[in-house]
Amino acid sequence: MNQFDLKLKILHVEDTPTDAELIARELKRDGLHFDIRVVDNQQDFEKALDEFIPDIILSDHSLPNFSSLGALKIIQQRELHIPFILITSNTSEETAVSVMKAGAWDYILKDRMQRLPLAVKQALEKYHSAIEKERVEESLKATAEKLFFHIENSPLGFIDWRPDFSVKFASARAREIFGWDLSDIMENRIKGLDMIYAEDREWVLKSASEALKDQSLSHSNHLIHRSYRRDGSYLWCEWFNSMARNQAGEIISMMSLVNDVTERKNMEQELIQDRLFLEKAGEAGNIGYWTAELDFENGKLTWSKEVYHIFQVEENEFDGTNSSFFKLVHPDDRERVKELMRVAVESNHLYNIDHRILLKNGKSRWVNEHGQFVRNEKNEITLIIGIVQDINDRKIIEEVLREYNDRHEILSRAT
Structure with missing residues (x-):
């Protein structure tokens, strides 16, 4: 549905009833749906602005007690942005130009009334396009301000x-x-x-x-x-x-x-050789380490103190099983995390996974997990060793950046 399927509200400044009827008939002939209010003085004009709240204004140039320039002055004083079309029979080109400079969107000569419906449609399309552009610009500005806050x-x-x-x-x-x-x-x-x-x-x-x-x-x-x-x-x-x-x-x-990530890289390089270093570096860099048995459902899982801190879980609240860990993974991410781990095992590759976890307060938080496998002399996987890091701030910035780029593209198309 476009704006022409809805009933328009037209305010018509005109003191000649036959001209008012002619204009209404011309608009109806073109299929426009509208309510129209005709006024011929300043008092009724201002009252109509307050009560009728028009979508567009049509105005004769010179009336006994009012004029198009007077109407435009009132609109500007009120800071209204309503399409305004001058309709006149005997104005000079200089007068028409002066009215356009005063804020009119278009002008129509009464002996060329067949152009009026198109002029009304074009003025309304221009108005709604300007409103939409302003809305997009305001939205982009708000997004940019939000982005800058998160960035800083x-x-x-x-x-x-x-x-x-x-x-x-x-x-x-x-x-x-x-x-x-x-x-x-x-x-x-x-x-x-x-x-x-x-x-x-x-x-x-x-x-x-x-x-x-x-x-x-x-x-x-x-x-x-x-x-x-x-x-x-x-x-x-x-x-x-x-x-x-x-x-x-x-x-x-x-x-x-x-x-x-200098600290993290140093930690990764010494992951197996020095667990004590891992514990202390993890506390300093909000990074924890863990070890897990290969059985995803019943295997045992060991966490460093920093993992408990990241997951906001007390040590006595976690039974140290892989199944309990997966209960802490966000339901929307749980099967994906399991599948990525299985693929890593089958392909003998390290894995690197971003996923959400559920906290006790019901909120979710993003973490990143790196894992590698320890094998015995038969090349069988006996243990998974990994690190986990809180990446929630990074995910927030990425989402805001994505929103900013989307709105930037919308504005680019609009202009």
């Missing part, structure tokens, strides 16, 4: 890239991670490709090249590699990159979330 209050860094991979914007956390100051950003001194650690550069650039070749409207990837700080030292970074294109295939947005 997240433990993850956020970077907005230019097409040449120089930094257009970096959040406070991103600047902290890499040791940048605002002048580095403002003076365009940071080049993303130069940040890549020398030994990782070849495969990272290959991944970036593949992303640029992808012509789909949206593309994202997840990379972990070493990056240089401003002072020349390096750190391990986990990157969540997204790129959006318009319908013409032009890149309109490249953004990244970045997390300093």
